[in-house]
Amino acid sequence: MSDADWPGTAGADTAVADTGLAIETVGLTKRFGRQTVVNEVDLRVPRGAVYGFLGPNGSGKTTTIRMLLGLAGATSGRVRVLGEDMPSRLQQVLPRVGALVEGPAFYPFLSGAANLHRLDTADRFAFGRTRRTRVAEALDRVGLSHAATKKVHAYSLGMKQRLGLANALLMPRDLLVLDEPTNGLDPQGTREVRNLVRSLAAGGATVFVSSHLLAEIEQVCTHAAVMSAGSLVASGTLDELRRVGQAFVRLQTPDVDIARGVLLRLGLAPTAAGDPGHPLADDAGPADTYTVSAPLVDRRVTAEGIVASLVAANVRVRGFVVEEASLEDRFVALTGEGFDVVQ
């Protein structure tokens, strides 16, 4: 991946003489025994981005996040977070980072507020005098004020997840690392998390959010990277990722053979000759309408150019659409489908 992949990285923090990246890894590798869990991962997360970190369960996302946060050491490779080397500058970096790692974890015998209070004392930069206010604000922000004095063992999974988010928000942060933040949340809660991520990004923070469900974060991300079996298989802005995918033109016409000829002349490869096309089952139009589709390989061929050529050749165009590959298709193509966890 070259720098050219990153046009106009959000250089929000020009005063700091660094690469303008919130997270940068070079050749990051983690082995447990003979098993390589994370393999030569080069991540470049620009400041101000909402960065989706995608991959199926067991693809090495959480291990990568553990290395970013200094919880686990890398077997080889380099990590920089907020322009500083990790883990050597961990004490300076981590107060600026809010994190949710592999699900929430709390003392079940303490209340929600007491748990946040406890974890806040661990941060030497966190002001003791404002602790009570900050805990209350963080609880309010995730909608847990009503359960602040309830013991955590009585919390539902969704409430624990919210409390985990509140913990990440106890201090103003420059970077938030959220590992599967929507896990265990109902659709309403998922939407709230998305809104929260948006508001954090609007406040200038970089948000690095991992998920095995693309749909959950597709709407909020500006960038994404896809992990599969420990390797980074794609990364870039969402538009870049979509563009790599295959687009299709779909044409509805009774004049199948002429249309095929025109498409072939334009350098497209329509569905094989002799195939009568597929009558549209749910078509409200005339019964003699067929669908011809062709992958749009050459991006220089424009939609209006195709339609003009078709009309010029007297093809009765009853419907025409260019279908961009969905990110979902791209994601599935990269990581495989089904429940098989790649080893």
Next chain:
Amino acid sequence: MSSSEERLAAPVRNGSFGWALLASELAVLFRRRRTIAMLLALALIPILIAVAVRLSSSEVSAGQGPPFLDRITQNGLFVGITALVVAIPLFLPLTIGVAAGDTIAGEAGLGTLRYLLVAPAGRVRLLLVKFAGAAAFCLAATLTVAITGAVIGAILFPIGPVTLLSGDTISVVDSIGRSVLIALYVTVSLLGLSAIGLFISTLTSVPVGAMAATIVVAVTSQILDVLPQLEWLHPWLFSHYWLGFADILRQPILWDSFSDNALLQGGYMVVFGALAYGRFATKDILS
């Protein structure tokens, strides 16, 4: 983001160590039901001893039962000391094993360890705070036995000047001072075991395993200490001076056993503290 930049301009604002974590550790430890239950169980030891001696009609003669038991009926102040002697071989190591074995492994088991570390608590700082918490529990445990003993003794038996092992007699106030000294001696005695427990606790994320292992170590050390074939080893066993506080009951006090014990426990703290650091400083936190 300006607020966070201001925050970073002042490197450390509330003290260089961040005492709030220690305060929080102590609060969490002593508010926990398990800790309170253990202290209550320890408090039962002097109560059981005192009630049993009070209710039994037969006179306890010297040399019967645990040391000092025969003196209880003459002076209630000996209940606390007798209870400590009874608690030292098993009950105190048991509770210290639970408290020290839980230090790191308990946090790892709950998963809160990763959140403490990304806060960031700092690994060395967390170890120091955890050891301080375990040491505070040692003090609380011995004081619980000693104070409950003194109170129940004062209720059930006469109280008066205490005759020491050297034959001298000291006043009630003086004898309370001696009791406190004995409690401190026992607390110091348990610090070596606490350091061992802290080290074992860094090895696992299963707290029960760390607790059991620490208790097994305590029992093993005492067994080795009574095998005459291993006499060369005895001065090096952390349990060797556990019952050696008789010198505090002499006039003047002989400090030799106190300082020998403190030196030995200090050695164990240094060695096992270093081992815990070596293990924990670079450990991958995967729980």
